[in-house]
Amino acid sequence: MPSEDPEVEFDRVAADIELRRLQEAWTPSHQGVTTTSGRAYALKCLAWRRAHKPEKIDNGSLYAGSPMYFYCNACGHVSDVLPEGYIMGPSHICEECVALKQFGWLE
Numbered sequence: 001m002p003s004e005d006p007e008v009e010f011d012r013v014a015a016d017i018e019l020r021r022l023q024e025a026w027t028p029s030h031q032g033v034t035t036t037s038g039r040a041y042a043l044k045c046l047a048w049r050r051a052h053k054p055e056k057i058d059n060g061s062l063y064a065g066s067p068m069y070f071y072c073n074a075c076g077h078v079s080d081v082l083p084e085g086y087i088m089g090p091s092h093i094c095e096e097c098v099a100l101k102q103f104g105w106l107e
């Protein structure tokens with residue numbers, strides 16, 4: 001991981017807190033009562049994730065037997081980590097973006 005300057009780190013923490021609040025709001029019993037501000041938060045978090053994509057791990061460069069890393073098509077963050085020789089196909093969308101997709105907020 002590249003070292004981050006304190007300001008970036010602060011933004012990351014703020015985005016994490018907002019994401020957690022969103023995820024709490026997105027329990028099934030609350031679906032349908034999402035607000036404009038919830039959408040704004042979600043899109044802000046998505047924009048943050050897109051602007052702070054992790055460096056992708058090249059699965060081909062890992063030792064035999066290493067887990068395989070897969071990345072979200074929407075935001076570029078890790079969407080799945082599977083053991084080598086996985087049977088079920090990997091997910092190409094991360095948990096945060098799945099929620100956005102469910103609400104039709106993914107552009």
Ligand SMILES: [Zn+2]
Nearest residue numbers: 072075094097
């Ligand atoms: Zn994503």
